[in-house]
Each structure stands twice: as structure tokens, then as C-alpha cells.
Amino acid sequence: MNFYVYLICTKKNDNSLISYVGYTNDLIKRLSAHNSSQGAKFTRGKKWKLIYKKKFNSKIEAMKYEYKLKKDRNKRKLLKLRFK
Numbered sequence: 001m002n003f004y005v006y007l008i009c010t011k012k013n014d015n016s017l018i019s020y021v022g023y024t025n026d027l028i029k030r031l032s033a034h035n036s037s038q039g040a041k042f043t044r045g046k047k048w049k050l051i052y053k054k055k056f057n058s059k060i061e062a063m064k065y066e067y068k069l070k071k072d073r074n075k076r077k078l079l080k081l082r083f084k
Contacts, residue, residue, distance in 0.1 A: 001025055003062035005069060007052035007076065008034060008043070009083045017080045020048070021070045023062040027053060051083045 004027050009019045020043050024030040027050070033039040034048045056062040069075065 001059075003056045003059050005054045005056065005062050005066045006030070006050060007069065007079055008048040009051050009080055010046045010048050017083060018046075019051075019076055019080055021066055021076070023059075023066045025059075049083070052079045 003023055003025050005021065005023045006027060007019055007021050008031065009017050011017055020034070020040065022030065022040065030039065031048065031050055034043040037044040054065065056065065
């Protein structure tokens with residue numbers, strides 16, 4: 001089974017960007033959950049757009065990379081700049 005690490009973004013009222021990093025085995029279902037306020041509590045009530053994904057062969061690999069991406073603010077910032 002494949003797993004994905006993803007980065008989603010949305011714009012705040014002041015036009016700044018906020019992002020969320022997660023992992024899943026079904027990207028379409030997960031993004032739909034985030035956009036219908038059934039995803040993580042942080043993502044509720046906002047319209048999210050997928051801007052980055054990376055595929056992994058195991059859940060453990062995906063979880064390790066998710067942790068790394070969450071901590072790497074510079075990489076997230078570069079990915080968000082592409083979204084603007």
C-alpha cells in the first residue's frame with residue numbers, strides 16, 4: 001500500500017498563507033475531509049488546496065518524512081512561495 005505526505009495551503013484574510021502537513025493513503029479522500037471540516041481540527045472551516053505531495057511505499061517512511069517536513073520551515077516556505 002502506498003502512503004503520501006502532503007502539504008496543503010490556504011490564504012488568510014490578510015493574504016498571508018498558512019499551511020498544513022499530513023500523511024495519508026488516500027489523498028483525494030483526505031483533502032475532501034479537510035475541505036468539509038472533517039479533517040484535523042486546525043484545518044476546519046477553511047478552503048485548502050494541495051500544493052505538494054510525495055509518495056512512499058510504507059507508512060513508517062511517510063511518517064518520518066512528515067515529521068521532517070513539519071520541522072523544515074525553509075522548505076515549507078519555498079513550497080508556499082510556489083503557491084502564491
